[in-house]
Amino acid sequence: MQLKKYTDYGLRILMYLASHDADESQEGPKLATIREICDTFDLSANHVNKVVHHLGRLELIETRRGKNGGFVLAQRPEDISLAFVIRQLEGDERWIECENPYCVALPACELRGIVARGKELFYEYLDQYTLKSLMVKAPQLRQIFAAGR
Amino acid sequence: MQLKKYTDYGLRILMYLASHDADESQEGPKLATIREICDTFDLSANHVNKVVHHLGRLELIETRRGKNGGFVLAQRPEDISLAFVIRQLEGDERWIECENPYCVALPACELRGIVARGKELFYEYLDQYTLKSLMVKAPQLRQIFAAGR
DNA sequence: TTATAAGACGCATTATGAATGTATGATTGA
DNA sequence: TCAATCATACATTCATAATGCGTCTTATAA
Numbered sequence: 001m002q003l004k005k006y007t008d009y010g011l012r013i014l015m016y017l018a019s020h021d022a023d024e025s026q027e028g029p030k031l032a033t034i035r036e037i038c039d040t041f042d043l044s045a046n047h048v049n050k051v052v053h054h055l056g057r058l059e060l061i062e063t064r065r066g067k068n069g070g071f072v073l074a075q076r077p078e079d080i081s082l083a084f085v086i087r088q089l090e091g092d093e094r095w096i097e098c099e100n101p102y103c104v105a106l107p108a109c110e111l112r113g114i115v116a117r118g119k120e121l122f123y124e125y126l127d128q129y130t131l132k133s134l135m136v137k138a139p140q141l142r143q144i145f146a147a148g149r
Numbered sequence: 150m151q152l153k154k155y156t157d158y159g160l161r162i163l164m165y166l167a168s169h170d171a172d173e174s175q176e177g178p179k180l181a182t183i184r185e186i187c188d189t190f191d192l193s194a195n196h197v198n199k200v201v202h203h204l205g206r207l208e209l210i211e212t213r214r215g216k217n218g219g220f221v222l223a224q225r226p227e228d229i230s231l232a233f234v235i236r237q238l239e240g241d242e243r244w245i246e247c248e249n250p251y252c253v254a255l256p257a258c259e260l261r262g263i264v265a266r267g268k269e270l271f272y273e274y275l276d277q278y279t280l281k282s283l284m285v286k287a288p289q290l291r292q293i294f295a296a297g298r
Numbered sequence: 299t300t301a302t303a304a305g306a307c308g309c310a311t312t313a314t315g316a317a318t319g320t321a322t323g324a325t326t327g328a
Numbered sequence: 329t330c331a332a333t334c335a336t337a338c339a340t341t342c343a344t345a346a347t348g349c350g351t352c353t354t355a356t357a358a
Contacts, residue, residue: 001152003245003264004316011260012252033333041253046319053335066326069333082263096152103161104190108289110282111160114231115152118274125267137257144253153345182304195348202306215355218304 007089009051012041014085014131017061018077019141031070040145051089058088077135083126095119156238158200161190163234163280166210167226168290180219189294200238207237226284232276244268 020032034052038045052071056063060080063071073080096115098106106112135141169181183201187194201220205212209229212220222229245264247255255261284290 001150001239001244002242003150005246006316008245008252012254015254015258031333035333042250044318047317049334050336056334063334064326065324065332065334067330067332068327069325071334082260090150093151095150096157097154101191103157104293105161105164105290108286108293109164110285111164111231114275114278114282118271121274122267122271125270126263129263133263134259136259140257141254144257155345180304184304193347196346198305199307199347205305212305213355214303214305214353216301216303217356218354220305 001095003086004090006047006051007086009041009043009048010055010085010089011082011134013037013048013051013055014060014073014080015134015141016040016145017071017073018131018135019138019145021073031064031068031072033070036070054089058085060085073131077131080131081127082129082131082133083123085131086126087123150244152235153239155196155200156235158190158192158197159204159234159238160231160283162186162197162200162204163209163222163229164283164290165189165294166220166222167280167284168287168294170222180213180217180221182219185219203238207234209234222280226280229280230276231278231280231282232272234280235275236272 016037017032020030034045034048037043037048037052052061052063055061056071059074061071062074063069094116095118096112098109098112103109165186166181169179183194183197186192186197186201201210201212204210205220208223210220211223212218243265244267245261247258247261252258
């Protein structure tokens with residue numbers, strides 16, 4: 001019972017972009033690249049590649065291919081809900097599996113509903129927070145990220 | 150992000166025992182056996198073996214070795230918190246991993262605390278429920294379990 | 299006291315899925 | 329056209345959950 005690294009990477013990428021965008025507010029945000037992210041967080045390019053692609057499909061970031069390509073946030077940090085990001089990247093599966101294989105107790109079992117409601121509470125809580133909530137210490141983050149490249 | 154089958158099995162075993170105990174209220178509960186559980190839920194004996202052992206160490210059930218051995222609930226269903234059972238069987242790990250490998254953003258990152266709090270909310274919610282809460286449809290469960298053997 | 303039925307428990311193996319890697323295509327700018 | 333960049337399919341590795349096996353210990357009945 002743990003979030004996937006995949007999800008973790010996605011959140012880190014968004015934080016990186018949020019810090020990056022704020023940085024260059026004058027002349028519009030410069031595009032970040034997969035390479036940059038990998039250098040900063042010491043991650044595998046292939047994996048980050050996939051997460052970036054996924055974030056693009058979710059329209060959380062805008063990607064641009066070709067030379068000088070890259071990506072930026074497609075929404076304001078305060079509009080990106082952590083619940084949404086985590087749910088999407090995790091895949092929003094059931095937290096407990098009752099069919100497949102089928103459990104005989106299922107027709108009379110209360111557990112499924114209880115766990116499902118607990119899960120919803122988790123996400124409702126996360127829904128109070130946005131990418132902006134993660135940027136409370138933005139100056140420090142900018143410094144960390146700048147040092148990494 | 151899903152509960153382990155191990156945890157699931159543990160909960161099923163407890164439900165089985167709760168239904169079973171209530172059944173024989175006259176002359177004290179008869180011992181259930183691993184074989185019975187396996188037959189009822191169609192699970193592997195080896196796996197159930199381990200879960201039973203674990204439940205015993207947690208003092209949720211009393212086990213008896215030797216011929217005519219088996220196990221019964223060691224506490225009343227209303228005293229067995231679902232939060233406790235799930236936490237223990239899951240192993241109560243972090244839902245997000247920030248060190249190991251270490252993430253550069255950690256010193257300025259808000260995510261860890263947010264996820265940790267969400268996790269606590271999940272368990273606080275579960276803490277409202279007990280094994281007894283799972284037995285709302287006890288008669289139906291008894292019937293299902295009886296048919297299985 | 300012996301045979302047997304039960305759990306205890308360590309170790310080995312298998313299965314699953316996350317994590318990572320490789321390769322190539324598509325797109326864009328210089 | 330070339331090089332940089334994301335897009336995407338496919339393959340491989342690795343971690344660990346899940347399962348299996350064997351043997352020990354304990355308790356009871358015959």
